[in-house]
Amino acid sequence: MNERFEALADTTLLGLPARDVALAIAAALAAYLAMRLVLRYVIGRTRQLAQRTSNHVDDMVVDVLGSTNRVFLLLAALLVGVGMLDLSERWNQRVEQLWFIALALQIGLWFTKAISLGLRRYEERHSSSGMTQVSASAVLLSWSLRTLLWAVVLLAVLSNLGVNITAFVASLGVGGIAIALAVQNILGDLFASLSIAVDKPFEVGDAIGIGDLSGTVQHIGLKTTRLRSLTGEQIVISNTDLLKQVVKNYRRMDERRIAFKFGMSYRSDPEKLEAVPGIVKRLIESRPKLRLDRVHFQAFGESSLDFEVVYFVTTPDYGLYMDEQQRLNLQMMREFDALGLEFALPARSVYVTSDGGNSAEAGQRGPRIDDAPQAPRAAKH
Secondary structure: OHHHHHHHHHOEEOOEEHHHHHHHHHHHHHHHHHHHHHHHHHHHHHHHHHHOOOOOHHHHHHHHHHOOOHHHHHHHHHHHHHHOOOOOHHHHHHHHHHHHHHHHHHHHHHHHHHHHHHHHHHHHHHOOOOOHHHHHHHHHHHHHHHHHHHHHHHHHHHHHOOOOHHHHHHHHHHHHHHHHHHOHHHHHHHHHHHHHHHHOOOOOOOEEEEOOEEEEEEEEOOOEEEEEEOOOOEEEEEHHHHHOOOEEEHHHOOOEEEEEEEEEOOOOOHHHHOOHHHHHHHHHHOOOOEEEEEEEEEEEOOOOEEEEEEEEEOOOOHHHHHHHHHHHHHHHHHHHHHHOOOEOOOOOEEEOOOOOOOHHHHHHHOOEEEOOOOOHHHHHO
16 A cells, blocks of 8 residues: 555656645645635625615625636636646746736626626616617717726736737827727717716707707717607707707706786876786786796887786796786786777888978978877777
8 A cells, every 4th residue: 555655656747746736636626615615605795784785886796796707716726726836937927927817807807797787777777768878878888998997907918928018008099099080070979978878968858959959859879869849850960069059958947937028008098007017917926827026117119118027837838838828918908908008009100301401300390100000099090
C-alpha cells in the first residue's frame, strides 16, 4: 500500500505532481460548493429583508445576485484550484489575468441586469395606456447605457492584458465624432425623444398647441411625434423641431381664464351704463362653475363704449366654457334690452366739403354723412 502511495506521489500530470493536481481539484470543488452556499444564503437573507421593506432597491439587489452566472462560479472555483499549484511566474500572471477577466465579465452582467430592472421599474411607474414614448426611450437609454458599460469593460480587459488602449480610445473618439456628424439629425431626434420621456412636457392623449398647429398627441416615437388635428388630418413633426418651439399643453390647465369685451352705444344714458357691471357680475356669480375676476367700463372706443369682462371657468373643459359663454351672452342681451340699453354698431363719420377751401374748416362746416348707422333709428333716413 505504501508503495502505491509513493508511486502516486512520484506520478506527474502535465509536468505537475499528481498529488498536487488532486488537491487542486478538491480545492476547486470545495470552493465551488462554498460559493454556491454563500450566494444562496446571501440571496435568502436579502429576500427576507426585502419582504419587510417598501422600497425596491433591495428587490433589485436580490434579482441582481440571483442572476450570477454559474459558469463564473465554476471558473472562479477552477482558478482557486489552479492558484494552489506551484506554477511558474508566467502562468501565475495568466491566472491573475483570468481572475480579472472573469470578475469584469461578471460585474458587467450584474450591471446589465441592474440597468434592465431599473428601466423596467421606471417604465412601469411612469407609463400609462398608449404612452409609447416611455418604452421607446427606455429602449434607447438601455442601449446607450449597455454600450457604455461594455465598452468600459472591454477597455479594462484590454488594459489588463497589456494592450495600449490610449491610441485605441483616441481612434474611437475620432470615429465617434465622424459618425455623430454624419447622423446628427437622427441623434438629435433620438435625444429629443429621450428628453420628452424624462421631462414629460406632454403625453399621449394630451391636447397641445405648437405655433399655429394644435391637436391631440397620438404617438411619440424615437424620431417623430404625431398629432391628430381638430380638422381630422394627422400632423407629423420631428421631435427636435417640436422642442424648439413653445408647447402649450391644454390638458394640464387647472382652470380656464376668459376675457372678452362688448360695446354699448354712445347714446346710452350714464345712469343705465352704471348698472352694467352689476348685471354682468350677478349673471356670472350665479353659475357654480364660474368665478368672476373683474368687469369694468374700460374705454371710449371709436364707435362704442367698451366694457371688459374677465372670469374663470373652474374646469378646463372647453365644451363647458362654450356653453357658459353662450348662456352669458344671451342673458346679457335680455338684461340690457329690458334696461333699454343698445349694443353699439360699427360706425364711421365722413365730412364732405362743397368748395376747395381749407379741408379742416370745410370739414367743420360741411354736412356729415354716416356710412353705417349707430342705432336702428338711423334707418329712418
